[in-house]
Amino acid sequence: MQEDKKKALETALGKTGDLMNMFEKTVRKNWDMEFEQPDYSRTAEMILRNLEGEDEKQEEKPAFIPPRESADIRLSLDLGGLAADCAKCTRCRLASTRTKTVFGDGCIARPDVLVVGEGPGETEDKTGLPFVGRAGELLTKMLSSISLYRESNCYITNTVKCRPPENRDPLPDEKQACGLYVRQQIALIRPKAILCLGRGASCMLTGQEDCSMAQLRGRFFFYDGSIPMICTYHPAAVLRNTDLKRPVWEDLKKLARFLNLGIAGERK
Ligand code: SF4
Structure with missing residues (x-):
């Protein structure tokens, strides 16, 4: 009986896979997009185990579970309120070393793209604006080459709103504490697409x-x-290694x- 159920499930999953392949081919043809291939190799066994109530250890990693926000925080439902909350935030140790929080800058009326970097640098910490140092100048050039401008159709922010000392990478608990701001910004701004810059932002928002x-x-998520x-290299990395320009x-x-x-x- 167990074998029959397994075979039936595998057949159903195979058909789902074929459908997804057809869908991918169609989308790829029109939009040049890439999708992750589903891996059903162990799915039938897992479903059967669950159906039979077997209390086995979960070996597979879930695709993406967004971090839970702590119950003590109430997120503002408007962007101005959220920025004001962020400006006085003390949810992590970076509050004690920052000059200014760097909330975000640009078009907030359903922009084409919301750009997410990792965290503010020295100039950003002083000015309170994202991407205004050397990497910011390069980012502005990169964006304008595909008709994106923070004045009209693009919003720029970071996953962490306070500068980590000595420009070190934000620590996992800092990213966890600050992540709720960028998630709420995305929910309120509702961009048509998101561009992640660098590994920190890319890992956080893709969950990979x-x-x-x-x-x-180079892949769409x-x-x-x-x-x-879509994710790409951070402009600061491009400044260090010009091979990344291409x-x-x-x-x-x-x-x-x-x-x-x-x-x-x-030509358009
Ligand atoms: S980095 Fe984020 S969570 Fe930490 S203090 Fe600054 S705004 Fe708050």
Whole structure:
């Protein structure tokens, strides 16, 4: 009986896989998008185990579980209120070393793209504005080459709103504590697409914690199952290694084509 159930499930899952392949081929043909292939190899066995109530240890990693927000925090339902909450936030140790919180900047009226970097640097910490140092200048050039401007159709923010001392990477508990702000910003701003810059932001928003940038870049994900999202290298990494310019440009063009934005040097 067990074998019969397993076979029936495997057949059903195989059909689902075929349907997804057909869907992917159609979308790829039109939008040049890539999807993760589903892996059903152990799914039938897992479903059967669950049906029979077997209390086995879960070996597979869940695809993505957003971090839980603590019950003591009430998120503002408007962006101004959220920025004000953020400005006086003391949810993690970075509050004690910051000059200013760096909440975000740009178009908030359903922009084409919401850009998410990792955390503020020295100039950002002084000014309270994201991406205004050398990496910011490069980002502005990168974005304008695909017709994105913070004045009109693009919003820029970071996963962590306070500068980590000596520009170190934010620690996991700092990212966990601050993540609720960027998630609420995305929910309130409702961009048409998201661009993640660098491994920190890409891992956090895709939920793929163990992946390298080479694995994450250039593919479309769906944030919360609905907002298209693409990852690429951080402009600071491009400043350190100019070989990364080409893959970043390829990723930006992919995003621009998806949103039907003008691309520098190409006729629309
Ligand atoms: S980094 Fe985020 S969570 Fe930490 S104090 Fe700053 S705003 Fe609050």
